[in-house]
Amino acid sequence: MSYEPNAHPAQAAILRHLLFSAASGFAEMQKSTELTSDHFNFHIKKLQSEGYVSKDGSLYRLTGKGKEYANRMDTDDNQIEKQPKVSIAITLERTGAEGQREFLFQQRKKNPYFDFWGRVGGKMRWGETIIEAANRELMEETGLTADLEYRLLYHKRDFSKNTGNLLEDKIFLCVYANNYEGDLIESFEGGVNKWMTEGEFQEQPKRFASVDEFLALIDRGETSAEREFYYDEAEY
Secondary structure, three states, rough: OOHHHHHHHHHHHHHHHHHHOOEEEHHHHHHHOOOOOOHHHHHEEEEEEEOEEEEEEEEEEOOHHHHHHOEEEEEOEEEOOOOEEEEEEEEEEEEEEOOOEEEEEEOOOOOOOOOOOEEEEEEEEOOOOHHHHHHHHHHHHOOOOOOEEEEEEEEEEEEOOOOOEEEEEEEEEEEEEEOOOOOOOOEEOOOOEEEOHHHHHOOOOOEEOOOHHHHHHHHOOOOOEEEEEEEEEOOO
């Protein structure tokens, strides 16, 4: 597990101080934490050893790693802000034997939303482009390659029907393709893949209602949408 200084208030206070300073001395930073000299020295050295703070002579500065981390901080309460997850959603289309439109759907075999049907996709990794992430997820989960195009940003917030609490906050970057190559992986540890028409998808007892409109939005040329959905916590 990676170390995060947000776990200790003193280290968060040091990072906040340096966020608003080009550089700062020991005494000035110690004052902002209200710690004894020994305790403060322990925490500043911990931040140095983990690569968040560097020392040049008598002055301390945020490193590149420290700047990236501290810039995500809510400076009112010295906590790293929780942000929406960014994921890829892939709409892969083909023409069926009778000329009908078919799409590749995936049933989740992991929590949360165990057994729910939706689009193929997954989390976007640090530094990836949208298409790089989509190509990686498509290959990892289906064994297929395709000429993918970015089409839609879909902001989805899931709430508990029971309490009203926010369960999930996700931004889906939706891509589309109507040609592909490769042999489909029908099942893997995290899911099951299956070609279905929209009608067949609608018949599934557990499905993501957001996927109901992905195709309609893409067909209309919409580029963004925001929606709220409510789930029983037993479904989550």
